[in-house]
Structure formats: structure tokens, C-alpha cells
Amino acid sequence: MPLNSSMIRTAVLAVLCTSLVACQSFRFPGVYRVVVPQGNVFDEEMISQLEVGMTRSQVRFIMGTPLIKDTFNPDRWDYTYQVQRGSELSQKKRMSLHFNGDQLVKIDKQALPEEGTASTD
DSSP states (O other): OOOOHHHHHHHHHHHHHHHHHHHHHOOOTTOOOOEEEEEOOOOHHHHHHOOTTOBHHHHHHHHOSOSEEOSSOTTEEEEEEEEEETTEEEEEEEEEEEEETTEEEEEEEOOOOOTTOOOOO
16 A cells, blocks of 8 residues: 555654653753742741731732732732742742722631742642
8 A cells, every 4th residue: 555645744743743742751861940930929928017907008018919810809819929840830829818998808828838848739
């Protein structure tokens, strides 16, 4: 049975797709993995400065602009931060601040892991 050009193209495409998948899962030894921090950087010191009753502008001064503002609930600000090295998630933190009008009424924070420890919540 002779090979036509569409069969050859299909075979080449299959080999290329397989190669790309294999390259992503294979790790070359000694290759530097880029550290990618994403979100709002916050720590216990910043959180300790927050007090119930603060205004939105006071909270924004301490914490910065929230990464996520809930469209359906404008009285909730979500702060999230994660550090990823290559495909490995090395740190993840989340915190929600709840307002009533212009005043902070509740602080929901996830337990903050120590720097360098993994948390996948």
C-alpha cells in the first residue's frame, strides 16, 4: 500500500504532538525553573495592622488594591498570593475582607504557611 501525503502529514503531526507532551513532563537535570509570584503579597505583619471598623481607604493603604473584587458582592475583597516554581506550587495564601458600607466588619484568612513550605489549599 503506497503512502500518500495526507498519511505522512498525519504521522508527522502525531509524532510532533507526542514529542511536545513528552517534553513537558520530562525534566532536564540542572535546568533553572523560573519562580513566578502571582497576586497580592501580604504577610502577618500587614494583617495584624487591620482592625474591624477601618474604612476601605485605610484597608487599601495597608493591603493594597485587592486582586479580586466580587462582582456580585461588592462588600467583599479577596486577596490571593501564590508562588510557582515551574509546574510546582510552593506557596498559596488567601484572605477575604468583608465590609458593611465603608467599614471593615470581618477578616477571613487562611492559615499562612511559612515561607518555602508547600500549601495546595
